């Protein structure tokens with residue numbers, strides 16, 4: 001609710017051209033400082049035998065020596081599966097118990113011939129998040145359904161219309177709309193394959209109910225199910241925050257109280273950041289900054 005109200009009150013920040021522009025800008029900055037970025041380089045192992053992180057080993061066997069290692073993937077995979085030896089003892093047990101949750105996002109990207117035609121809409125109304133759920137109870141039931149491996153019905157849906165403030169996204173007069181359901185089950189009874197089209201139709205119908213004519217304005221659509229995103233983005237459980245953002249694993253408790261400082265007890269020169277670390281996920285980069293400060297603190 002706060003998130004939604006804040007967008008309407010204060011506006012929102014959108015990198016021109018979409019999210020990739022933000023990544024591209026960060027890469028340019030890193031390269032400007034002499035850094036190098038390698039993609040398609042899957043890390044299979046973080047070598048910390050002897051109690052100090054000294055190298056990462058890629059799929060295919062290439063070993064990259066390092067004076068420090070900063071992980072930016074989901075922290076359970078990093079410390080329980082890639083770290084050699086894996087985090088053990090109380091720290092390992094507590095991290096293993098951190099929970100991702102089964103309620104994740106399902107997306108439908110659509111191209112439209114016009115903006116969602118909300119009756120009585122004023123200029124500026126398309127600038128923020130547009131929520132299509134009628135009651136908080138509906139939203140609550142949606143999350144409960146997802147935790148129980150069921151598709152929510154009705155489908156809580158929200159949408160953004162970024163082409164309103166970024167004319168590089170669509171030809172003049174046309175628009176891009178992204179629809180998201182925040183309570184789609186990752187693990188769903190019946191599987192996503194056979195249910196994705198009907199579920200996407202239900203999301204579109206939610207918008208149609210508040211913007212009659214929306215469905216007819218759609219010229220193309222692309223569905224991104226949780227299964228699709230888990231594979232494409234290497235998100236275990238398809239969670240964009242890697243771990244659930246429940247109160248027991250937020251801020252100084254994320255991912256666990258003892259690991260919230262971005263260092264790893266018993267392993268020198270290993271730092272963690274990313275969505276599953278403190279304070280929380282998202283694109284603001286707070287966890288990366290915190291990890292960088294820890295690393296700098298340890299420099300002689």
Ligand SMILES: Cc1cc2nc3c(=O)[nH]c(=O)nc-3n(C[C@H](O)[C@H](O)[C@H](O)COP(=O)(O)OP(=O)(O)OC[C@H]3O[C@@H](n4cnc5c(N)ncnc54)[C@H](O)[C@@H]3O)c2cc1C
Nearest residue numbers: 041042043073105180233234240241274275281282283284
């Ligand atoms: C629909 C939707 C809307 C959202 N809206 C917002 C919003 O408005 N504001 C906001 O702040 N956040 C938002 N989020 C959340 C935000 O996108 C995520 O929390 C954020 O992108 C997580 O970034 P990250 O870098 O920590 O992790 P990731 O994006 O998961 O990046 C980790 C990278 O590491 C790679 N990787 C994984 N394993 C390995 C390996 N073994 N070797 C090498 N590479 C590996 C992955 O391929 C991935 O590229 C949204 C998410 C969704 C799905």
